[in-house]
Amino acid sequence: MEQETPDSSAALTDNAQEALAFGQRLAEIAATAAENALRPWNAYQLAIALGLFILATILAKPIGNRFREWLRTREGWPLWRIKLGLTLHKRVRSIMFIVLIWVAILVMREVTWPSRSYLLSVIGNLALAWLIVALASRLVANTLLRSLIKYGAWFWITLRILDITEETEGLLDAIALTLGETRISLLLILQAIFILGVLLAIARFLSSSTTTRIKKNPEISPSMQVLGVKFAQIIFYGAAFFIGLKVIGIDLTGLAVLSGAIGVGLGFGLQKVVSNLVSGVIILLDKSIKPGDVISLGDTFGWINSLGARYVSVVTRDGREYLIPNEDLITGQVVNWSHSDEFVRLDIPFGTSYGDDPHLVRQLAVDAALSVDRVLGDRAPVCHVTGFGDSSVDFVLRFWIEDPSSGLTNIRGQVYLALWDTFKEHNISIPFPQREVKLLDGSRLETGSQT
Known part of the structure; x- marks a missing residue:
């Protein structure tokens, strides 16, 4: 068996002492709370707080209904105001309780000694702090991140109000793991989660605001808007990550060396991914x-x-x-099809019989194209003879449209139908391939007989 070193024994002893001190502190707080709760004025304060909570519950329903009806009449409000109003509507009871308890605290401070409203002050501070944290955490869109920030802030504020922050920090810091020269404690992990969560939430808010401003600017082209949004996201989220690590106290020098080594290894394995990323920047x-x-x-x-x-x-x-x-x-x-402008020219080939006047056919084809709504009249359609086929005179009808996103096949079909109706009206025939069979002299045509 390995023997414990003096340093490890001392560390274990210190951790045990800190844990024992924290436990004693909690026991003292619990005993003091139980003793204070048995005092008449503290019992009265608890009864007052309970009565105010019941009163807030009773008042919350009618006030909440009126507030909801008022929100429905707010037409034209931006989305963030509507969301804030809905959030306040869900917490009408908490708001009413906070208002009532602080009115009671102010009245009691005027008519009696401050010590007789101390417990109410603690409850009022906790309720107000929890409400502020709940409202502020709504700015975080990610559900998991919002929960981490909200419950972490509630826990820390509760410790501050109850004045047991130092003892709790000492116990959390005592629960640690040492890897070489790096010491990772539970306190450091919780601080990292909370600080990084807050910074990422701020980065998300700034990124969203910047994205909205960029997209609303008509002077910025769509491709540059996408590039600006991607660049802003990289800046904000990268800054939040590195600032968070720096605030927590993590040395970024080792991280830079590690990331460089990882980057070299990934460069060979992710060539296609990197190529697509660079190509995306070039396209923008x-x-x-x-x-x-x-x-x-x-x-x-x-x-x-x-x-x-x-x-x-x-x-x-x-x-x-x-x-x-x-x-x-x-x-x-x-x-x-719409790189420099939205105008697109389409060609439609067709053929007519040799017995039809090609000059008339050309004019009828142009008129048929102009009868279709999407065909542009200011860029007049044209029709040309392209050749003399085996069974028809071949033509090509060319016309322009300015909405290729609405489809190309459908507009071709509409023009073909217009040609069919126009040719039918003017007795223009559309021939189809025909074959003639001639019998040579001395040959005989035989047909198969059925048995």
Whole structure:
């Protein structure tokens, strides 16, 4: 068996003493609380607090109903005000209890000695602090992070109000694990969770506010808006993480060396991921595509829904959403139907019979295209003869649209239907391939007989 060193024995002794001191302190607090509760004025204060809580419960329902009806009439309010109003509505009873108990405390301080309202002051401070923490924690969107911040703040404020902060910190710090020169205590872990949680919540709030301001600025292009939002998120969250580690007291030098070694190893294993990240930055900087653009990549035709750090989301007309890696958009051939403007020219080939007047056919085809709503009239359609086929005179009808995101196949179909109706009205025939069979002299046509 290994023998304990003097240092480890001393550490265990110190930890045991600190734990014993904390236990004694808790016992003293419990004994004092029990003794004080038996005193007449403290019992009266507990009865007053209970009565005020019952009164607050009774008043909360009618006041809450009126407040809710008032909220329903607030049209045009921003979303954050509506959420704040709903949060206050859920805590009407707590607000009423705090108001009533502090009115009682102020009255008792005027008519009697301050010591006879001390217990009420403790209860009032706890209730007010808990309400403030509950309201402030609503700023945190993440449910887990919000719970950690809320309960951690409640615990710390309760210790401060009961004046047992130093003893609790001593006990939590005594529960520690030493790894080389690094000492990690339970107090350090709890502080890290709380501080990092608060900083990340602040970073999320600043990032959300910055994102809203960037997206509302009409002078910033959509691609630069996405780049600005990503850059702001990296800055805020990175600053929150490193500031939190620095405040807690963790040495960042070793972390920098470790992250460098990890970065070299990941660089070889995640080449595709890094390539997509760099390609995403290039796409945002050169503005080759942006949200809302209509693109074709291979067999995929749709519009850009969002630009991500690793991929681009493309939504097709049938509702499918394709996640295309950024590298494919940089190295492959992409057709951007709305890169410099929204105007798109479409071609429709068709043929008519040799017995029809080609001049009349051209005019009728242009008129048919102009009868379709989406076809632009200021960029007049044109129709040209492209050749003399085996069974028809071949034409091509060209027209312009300015809304490719509304679909290309459907507009082609509408123009084809307009051509069909127009040609039918003017007796223009659309031929189809026909074959003639000639019998040579001396040959005989035989048909199969049925048995």
